[in-house]
Amino acid sequence: MTDPVSRLQLRHFRLIGAVAEHGQLSVAADHLAMTQPAASRTLAETERLIGAPLFERHAKGMRPTPVGEVMARHARLLLGGLDQAEAELGAFRAGRSGTVRVGAVTGAAVGFVVPAIRALKREANNPAVRVEVAPSVDLMDSLLNGDLDFVLSRVPRGVEVGRLEVLHGRVEHLALLARSGHPLLRETGLQLKDLAGCAWIAQKQGMPIREAIEQRHVIAGIDPPQDVIESSSLLMTLAYLHGSDAISPVAREVSDLLVGTGSGGVAELPMTERITLSPYHLIRQKRMPISPLAGRLLELVLERLTA
Template identity: 55%
Template sequence: MSHDLAKLQLRHYRLIDAIASQGQLSVAAEVLAVSQPAASRMLAEVERTLGAPLFERHPKGMRPTPLGEVLARRARWLVSELDEAAAELAAFRAGRFGTVRIGAVTGAAVAIVAPAIRALGVERADTDIHVEVGPSGELMAALEAGELDFAVCRLAQGFDARTFELLDSHVEEVRLVVREGHPLPRHRVPLAALAGAGWVIQSSGTPMRAAMEAAYVAAGLAPPTEIVNTSSTLVTMALLAQSDLVAPVAREVAELIAGPGMPLRRLALDREIVISPYHLIRHRARPLTPLAARLMALVTERMTG
């Protein structure tokens, strides 16, 4: 098989990646700017070389076979690395020092990543930094695909911990945020007082949701039935400002969106609720550029400090 793989060219890997990500040969052909017959011949060439089918045809498109899944994952990594190299070369030619891509959950983005980026900006002005904020599952998928240099998130289910380095960790504290003028008091609010309130919260299965549901159960309360699921801080703020919903968020996020002069305010519960820690995570096989390594060091300083 290794000898057969040596026969494949970059265009073959790009085709495998495009079919796996798009799910249809015609769309993959459009992405690669080739005709569908040419893409079909190229795929047949690859499958003939490897002696096995890489995709199964079904009414809605194409899905990878088990062998195809393995090769598609490697193709995604190879294509991502080459695209990254092209981006770095373009940045160098444009006079920029380099590019770094980092992912973070919302609390970490506010408390850890933003200050680290500001510190990097003081040291080096010629940088191109991309920050992706989202749930840990999405960030881990991007990290595995080679689309991020590193991430500050949780090791989501379904990912092999042996593939990644889990470096420093940080525990998140939960705070509640409501609109200014909300009927609930500001301080020492018992959890039972929230029994009739609805939530604006991340979807089921996320650490924030799990921590709040566990707190309700521990207090002998049923979790709310009125729930708006969103991971968007902007949507959360808009919903809170127009209703009596309650949003559990990370402490750093609460300090940002419910500070002085904002239409939102914080509630102080009569108990502490914490979320499982997030980590600084990098892919073991992905080398870091000097710029990415420096930003990761600044993130480490803030996580340990």
């Protein structure tokens, strides 16, 4: 018996992916430059070939059925692979050695991805490198959708860990930054209790850095920060620190970069307590091929993580 999936053509997968992404057949049709009747016929043909409905219709559009979820995930991987093949081919035609797409949380990007890219640039002929710096939830989505070759990320709850190859982990430490000239910089041996009443700018609740700060306050028997501006943008954080007496928690690698170069106009508070985050890991997707260039960058990152 012929496998029903093998009878699908690229146009079927493109429509599945577009409907899953946009949630409406009309929008998916516009995205694919199809008429809505043609999209309806193609979707009906796809469901007939699969032998099951792929989407449920509701008042606000369409959502995947359980079968549709499976097909949408594989459509994203297939189409992402085609996009990557096109990008690699374009890179070779332009005389470059290939393409690589990597994602990382901020501290890992500064501490390990940047030095590895510098080393890669010394080895390869004008490589095309794309770096996505984002929270772990977004990075993991991009990895599993085939948009990234590998990531330095935490594994969020609910992720199918069986799809992941975890290569190495690294514990992350925090530093607390304030503007140069902040009154607290005149003190020594600061503890969290000495920061009571300070304004903060930090990630939103539930994010690793914010959780680590709040947990350390609880362990110390003091109330977590109440006056908090929420932002994951480093540029926003620096701008806010410059014009206020707020403080901000950042990864140690970020603090070393900003304070060490003197380019951020900030300084590190002299804390006696070490604040540690849950570890992030070097992760790739199992059974997902990556380009030789991506494989080499992964090796360079791994060398630095294990050094």
